[in-house]
Every structure is written in structure tokens, then in C-alpha cells.
Amino acid sequence: MKNVDDLIDEAAELAGRGLSKGEIADELNVSRETASWLVDRSGAQPAGADDGDDGDGGDRGGPAGPQDIHVDWSTVGRDSTRLTHVGSAMADLLAKEGEAVDLTVGIEKAGTPLATTIARELDTDLAAYAPAKHQWDEGDLDQTGGGFSRNFATIRGRECYVVDDTVTSGTTLTETVEAVKAEGGQPRACVVIVDKQGLDEVDGVPVYSLINVVGVGRD
Numbered sequence: 001m002k003n004v005d006d007l008i009d010e011a012a013e014l015a016g017r018g019l020s021k022g023e024i025a026d027e028l029n030v031s032r033e034t035a036s037w038l039v040d041r042s043g044a045q046p047a048g049a050d051d052g053d054d055g056d057g058g059d060r061g062g063p064a065g066p067q068d069i070h071v072d073w074s075t076v077g078r079d080s081t082r083l084t085h086v087g088s089a090m091a092d093l094l095a096k097e098g099e100a101v102d103l104t105v106g107i108e109k110a111g112t113p114l115a116t117t118i119a120r121e122l123d124t125d126l127a128a129y130a131p132a133k134h135q136w137d138e139g140d141l142d143q144t145g146g147g148f149s150r151n152f153a154t155i156r157g158r159e160c161y162v163v164d165d166t167v168t169s170g171t172t173l174t175e176t177v178e179a180v181k182a183e184g185g186q187p188r189a190c191v192v193i194v195d196k197q198g199l200d201e202v203d204g205v206p207v208y209s210l211i212n213v214v215g216v217g218r219d
Helices: 004-016 021-028 032-042 080-094 111-122 171-182
Strands: 103-107 125-130 159-163 186-195 205-212
Touching: 004 021, 004 032, 021 032, 080 111, 080 186, 080 205, 103 111, 103 171, 111 125, 111 159, 125 171, 159 171, 171 186
Parallel strands: 103 125, 103 159, 159 186, 186 205
Antiparallel strands: none
């Protein structure tokens, strides 16, 4: 079972490979704030980071991390049969959303293989969206935006589903829905494996999940 020190080590390894904090958040299925905290605790320098010392790098006994839940679904992701079964379950959640839907949009990275299995199950075309968080390091997402891959289907004039693995804050899902609409498409529903926020909808589009995570604590 992983603990916080394991996540700090993984964050350091990913930063050492040149990933930004946004990409590290994506790889570890944690929020951007949590990814930043993990990297800071490790003392590593992610891609694009300032070389200046923040004064607490590498101190694993430093301030407590943000409230978050790490989701590890690698036992599914590393096996094509399991991935297909999970994709089929996700497709089942979408099956009643309308016959006019002919496109499935996967949010890179982890959402794309899931979208592939869903597209096959529902007999739709496939598109891929790279969110702005892949370029994020110090928190200013307004300066850079995401984009759709030209290697997959186009969006304009089509009804579609949006697929990701995990909802942490809902920012990426909202960004993707807005990007689909800006591109001339019509998102009909979103689906994820795990929803940490308990979202019913984003920007008027319903959100379905196989698992909802509910935090329980005392005031």
C-alpha cells in the first residue's frame, strides 16, 4: 500500500523526467495543489520551475499537505482486458443519452484509452483533448490553453461524450466541455471512473461516474 513518502518519491521521479507539475498531477491522480506540495517536499525541480530555493524543498517533515485523495487504478490500466471491462461499464452509463451521439472525446492522457474502449462499445468515432494542465507549472493556466489532437476525429457539428479517469476539482472536465462547445461540438454527457467532487454536471452537461468518493470528517 502506498503512503505519502511513496507519492513524494514518485513526484520526484516524474519531475526528474522533465514533467511539469500539471503533468505530475495527472500521472498521480491528485490535484494541482497536491502535486505542487509533493514536488516541493521532494526537493525536485519540475520542468519550467524557477531555480530559486523556496526554503523548504526536501523537508518531508514540513507543513501538512492539502486535503486530497490519491487514486491508483493501475491494476486496470495495465491490463487490456480489465480496461475493456471498465470501459464497457462506463459505456453502459452513457448508453441512454441519445442515438445522435457519434463521437467520444478522451481527455489525455488517461482518458484516451478509456475513451477508445467506450467508442468501440458505443460505435462512435474518437477524439482526443490535451488539457491546459499539461503545460501548467506555477498555477497560471490563463496563459496557455489545451487543444484537440489532429490525429483523431474532428469536433465541429457533432454530438459527443467526454471521458476522463478521475475528477479531482472538476477544472479539467469543465475546460474540455467548454473547448468542445468552442469547437462547434455539443457535449451530451461526461463519464469518469472516480469522482472526488460528487459532480452532477459541468456547464449544464451531466457527469456520470462508476465511483463517488465522499469525505467524512468531524468539525
